Amino acid sequence: MADKPGTLWYVIGPSGAGKDSLLAYARDRLPAGAGVMFSHRYITRPAGAGGENHVALSAEEFSAREANGCFALCWRRHGLAYGLGVELDLWLGQGLDVVVNGSRSSLALAAAHFPTLRPLWITASRETLAARLAGRGRESADDIGHRLREAGGFAPPPGSEVLWNDGELAEVGERLLALLAGR
Template sequence: MNDKTPGTLWFVIGPSGAGKDTLIALARERLQGSDTLFAHRYITRPADAGGENHVALSNAEFCARECRGSFALAWRRNGLAYGVGAEVCDWLEKGLDVVVNGSRAALPAARAHFATLVPVFVTASPDVLAERLAKRGREDEVAITKRLAEAGAFTPPCDARVIANDGAPEAGGAALFALLSRG
């Protein structure tokens, strides 16, 4: 039997281009060796597509793992499938905090599954989002316009910790680090 208090699941969400991957990478670097772990996502996107370090799976591999209960949470968004490994539940049970690069669309399911979830909303101004999306080169102008409209329509939940990431990545990374280290 485990007498430890379960860890906190920090569910990082925000619009494409807000800089979630960058801030998570910066915080991860500063929290090495701590009781905060960073979950990899399993995504049906090629490993060399840029962005976050993830485990690339084919659609067939993803579905096979999902059917066998390998994911604590799985969702589909923008033509891709995303999963968070079942090991996250073990880590939380052992009292470790876990950072997950989540999705606004998956937040309700994540809340239902993880009792200790704290949403972290990373945002940036529409101009900054548009510039970042154009620079990464994964979407055409129509897709970027759609993403910007979705970003503008989303209201973060009232319990979300909000990080405005319009400036230097180091400032946003320091804000996320402070939150995760409860400093």
């Protein structure tokens, strides 16, 4: 157990903001000894569905893990179940900082469970969001419209670090690296 628990960087923002790309950018560039862990989410989405590197579970597997206390936090959105494993508590207790791809709708629940949580809001213009959502090919036009309307109704929570991701990935990625490295 460390003297001081690590920080939980709770990454949130609208669909299409580029959260997965930014997290992959940072994961690939942070040195192994940086004291930062990137957590995978457990999702009831097939592994080859595109997007983030996640642990794919069937609905039955997810329910069994949830019933047996394998998740520190779980939620449901857009017809899928999402979980963050109990390993987060272990890592934070060891003083490691942890980066997770969270959910705006579960922020209050996450903040109650993880006292060192720092929200990291990643967003982009409506035009950029629309282009990215269309480009990934996972949603229908109606679904994209719904996600864009939903994005317009959310704002960064108080105390959030905010990264606008409309430009080059490397530019915003370097700002994310600086945040995670404490610079």
